[in-house]
Amino acid sequence: MAATAVATTTLLCPALLDTAFAAPANGAPKVSFTADPLSTWQTNGIVWALASTGNVVYVGGTFDTVRPPGAAPGEKEVRRRNFAAFDATTGALLPCAPSFTGDTATVRALKASPDGRVLYAGGSFDRVGTTGAASAVALNTADCSLRKEFHPTVSATVRAIATTDRAVYLGGDFHLVSGHTRNRIAALSPQGALLPFAADIDAPVRAMSVVPARGRIYVGGDFERINGRRAHSLAALNSTTGATAHSYPHWLPPGSAVKSIAYDATRFYVGAEGRGPGIFDGRIAGRLSDDTLLWRDDCAGATQVVLAYRGVLYSASHAHDCSGTPGGFPERNDRQHLLAQSPDNRTILHWFPDTNEGIGEDLGPRALTVERGVLWVGGEFTKVNDRPQQGLTRFAAGPDTTAPQVPALSLATTSPGKATIRWQASWDRDDASLTYRLYRDGRLVSQQHKSSTYWHRPWMSYTDVVPAGTRHTYRLEATDGTNTSPKSASLSVAVPTETNARTGSAE
Ligand SMILES: [Ca+2]
Incomplete structure (x- = not known):
């Protein structure tokens, strides 16, 4: 099974939490990947979402073509309209290639069903292949065909998807789903029927993570109110009814919004982006059992995505000035766009692959997923470890291929x-x-x-x-x-x- 995160949602399979792996003798968790990228296909635009299941990595975003490893922009391009699929192990481009089209079409959220049979895709689009759609569809992963029974009409952009065996949650900018009022969050059955679950949210939802064992869905975004009460940017909702289970009024300062939520066996993690003075751009860990705040990491540099995998918290941001974080670095001109941290105490671990900031909002990486032991990174970067590589890159447990530079005597x-x-x-x-x-x-x-x-x-x-x-x-x-x-x-x-x-x- 896969541990999956996209810019908007994360779900970790608890079975992957190998405690022996997570806590070696010296106390520091072990990073599962080298910092040397594997040869990887590229996109000609921004990757906003990644999902993975069954040795396939699905890529969504705003792009028209993909091109092989090593190809410069414009060379050897293959048509892929905002969606592509790759073999997770070999990295090969797969034929699964429905075009997501429409005015300013974009795919912003991808999520597999827990059994891996279905891939849900959301964003802003009105056609998938030759079939009309309204910003949310489902694909059968066995043959990449559209699931005809799942065809909700969503009135605006979908930015986050979360799934359980019984429900598919959509979050985003919308007010109506299949003709019914649903303000920024909705739940459908896997067959596409709108469920009674509802919560009234006053601004876009950007992140969701559902914890079936606790009957909760964690929701993050730009909002200030949920169900008529103050809930700044983060809340836990009853996953059946949508009632507010918990809000976190003091976890994030005004001006900071949650962009990504993940969880493991005992904690949930939040990545935030802020604007203005005194904002919070880093990561927060909370305890699942009682909503206690465990730590806050106030590195600067807008966190876009968090992913918990095998006892390490991975994140994408443009971290600069992590001087208040154990193992962190002072303010520097060169920013660090990928981080690995101890989930216990936020210590920054020695794993420093990096991307540039690239195109779009100049934020570098935006999405992470792990499949078959390979970490896939998507975003708006055009370089990885100082070499040309656009939109996608991958890291595996080995081989470690780069020698240190030799100092001058x-x-x-x-x-x-x-x-x-x-x-x-x-x-x-x-x-x-x-x-x-x-x-x-x-x-x-x-x-x-x-x-x-x-x-x-x-x-x-x-x-x-x-x-x-x-x-x-x-x-x-x-x-x-x-x-x-x-x-x-x-x-x-x-x-x-x-x-x-x-x-x-x-x-
Ligand atoms: Ca090395």
Whole structure:
């Protein structure tokens, strides 16, 4: 089964919560993916939604074509109108390709049924293939055919979908569903009949996550009131009736809105985006059993999506200034667009694949899903780890393929019989501790380990004891344990005699 998140909704299969995996001996959870992207198809526009089931990843958004890995925009393009499907393991483009069309057509939400047999799609569109539709449809995953009985008419954009065995929840901007008043949230049976569930919400719903075991659906968005009472941006509703089960009046400041909700066995997680002074852009964890706030992470940089998978909380944002977060970084010009954190205490883990901000609102990644152990990332980026890659990328448990850059050597001091060589630690996107090997005249003289991040690269040194008056060449290599850098440029050192002045030069 898949753990799935899109920009608007997340559901984690509790069976995936392997507690042994989640809590290794040193206490820090283990990230399931390297930071090296797998070869992946691309889109020519923004990916807003991802869903996965049965070794297929479904991609929705605002795009006209997809193109193979490595192709530049305009090259080798294949027609796909706002929807595409890929083999989750190989990444291959699949023939499942209904066109979602209409004025300013876009797919904003995708969600599989719990049994994986049906894929629900929402957004803003009035035709799917040759069939008329009204912003929400269902596809049979077995053959990609439209489920004819599921054809609600939704009066405006659908931005979030959540599913149980009995209900399909739609959230968004609408007021009417199949001719009945439903203000921004509605539930249908899997056969497409409108259910009595109703909640009166005063502004768009952008995120939903339903917890069947607790009879609740968590709802996030731009709203201030639900069912006639104040509920700023986040609420839990009775999943049968729509009655407000809990609101969280002080969890988010004015100006911040929930963009994504996920949960695991014991907690739920919220990702928020804010505008203006004093806003909240980060992530919050709450306890499912009693709605206690467990932690708030106030990194800056608009969180678009959260995903809980195997004991780690993944998120997409443009994080900058995480100085208040354990393991976090100070304000910098370069923003970090993907994060892995401990769900226990929000500690930022050493996993730093990155995208650029790209097109659209310049927000980088917007959707996440995991299928068959592969993390898929969709959004509006045009680069991944500084290389061209648009709209989609993927990360797997291996292989780790990138060697750390090798630092330049410099001469710190010499004295008769001694030379001190120094260098600044390198960094690696998915290994905190790197090993540095220093060679004198081709022979290993020092091996040192040092932890580093891209914002904290300590200086390192080695004092070599050599006969006075001799001349030597030093080179360095850095390894993450799997990939070893080429050796550095050599540093030539003349070790002085008692009467000789100190000298040293890099060649
Ligand atoms: Ca590595």
